[in-house]
Amino acid sequence: DIVMTQTPLSSPVTLGQPASISCRSSQSLVHFNGNTYLSWLHQRPGQPPRLLIYKISNRFSGVPDRFSGSGAGTDFTLRIRRVEAEDVGVYYCMQATQFPHTFGQGTKLEIK
Amino acid sequence: EVQLVQSGAEVKKPGESLKISCKGSGYNFSDYWIAWVRQMPGKGLEWMGIIYPGDSDTRSSPSFQGQVIVSADKSITTAYLHWSSLKASDTAIYYCARLQWELLYLDYWGQGTLVTVSS
Numbered sequence: 001d002i003v004m005t006q007t008p009l010s011s012p013v014t015l016g017q018p019a020s021i022s023c024r025s026s027q028s029l030v031h032f033n034g035n036t037y038l039s040w041l042h043q044r045p046g047q048p049p050r051l052l053i054y055k056i057s058n059r060f061s062g063v064p065d066r067f068s069g070s071g072a073g074t075d076f077t078l079r080i081r082r083v084e085a086e087d088v089g090v091y092y093c094m095q096a097t098q099f100p101h102t103f104g105q106g107t108k109l110e111i112k
Numbered sequence: 113e114v115q116l117v118q119s120g121a122e123v124k125k126p127g128e129s130l131k132i133s134c135k136g137s138g139y140n141f142s143d144y145w146i147a148w149v150r151q152m153p154g155k156g157l158e159w160m161g162i163i164y165p166g167d168s169d170t171r172s173s174p175s176f177q178g179q180v181i182v183s184a185d186k187s188i189t190t191a192y193l194h195w196s197s198l199k200a201s202d203t204a205i206y207y208c209a210r211l212q213w214e215l216l217y218l219d220y221w222g223q224g225t226l227v228t229v230s231s
Binding site for chain 1: 147149156157158159161162171172173174175207209211212215216217218219221222223224
């Protein structure tokens with residue numbers, strides 16, 4: 001299985017300041033078709049996860065443009081340009097290049 | 113509007129069987145894979161497997177193979193997760209989600225079903 005490792009596991013941030021989360025995979029996420037199936041999800045307490053970013057850098061419908069994704073191969077980053085109160089919760093990266101699909105362990109974003 | 117509505121919370125004893133459901137609406141249920149994801153108390157997300165309701169083709173994580181069965185009935189647009197003999201370690205929230213096959217992301221999620229297994 002591909003292991004997804006996120007850092008940090010916890011990130012206290014000040015409202016209005018930027019935040020970034022890293023995700024590293026144990027092997028390249030480039031599919032034989034040339035695409036990289038790396039997505040980011042956000043889970044608020046007591047709610048199901050929701051999709052933010054797919055294929056490294058594509059924002060899902062309705063996701064604010066303060067969220068952006070980047071990376072290639074085995075190293076990926078989610079950035080929040082200016083953190084808002086509603087951004088608290090846990091962020092997960094997920095790879096779907098190879099079965100079984102796998103999630104990172106999650107990064108908890110908290111407000112200082 | 114795409115919706116996935118899951119069955120309600122369950123409390124079971126070890127050794128009992130259970131089937132939970134996930135009903136899709138607002139789209140052609142047969143044409144999209146459904147994924148199941150486990151979240152144990154206070155823990156992260158674990159990908160269990162997927163099923164294509166159109167022909168019931170499945171892909172499962174080795175971690176869950178033999179532990180749980182994934183099925184679907186396209187005639188009633190519902191996917192299922194079935195245990196024949198529950199263990200205390202099956203206590204978790206189980207989510208279903210729709211998988212966009214071409215772009216391989218989980219775009220719509222059910223609200224989750226809490227399964228509690230306790231003697």
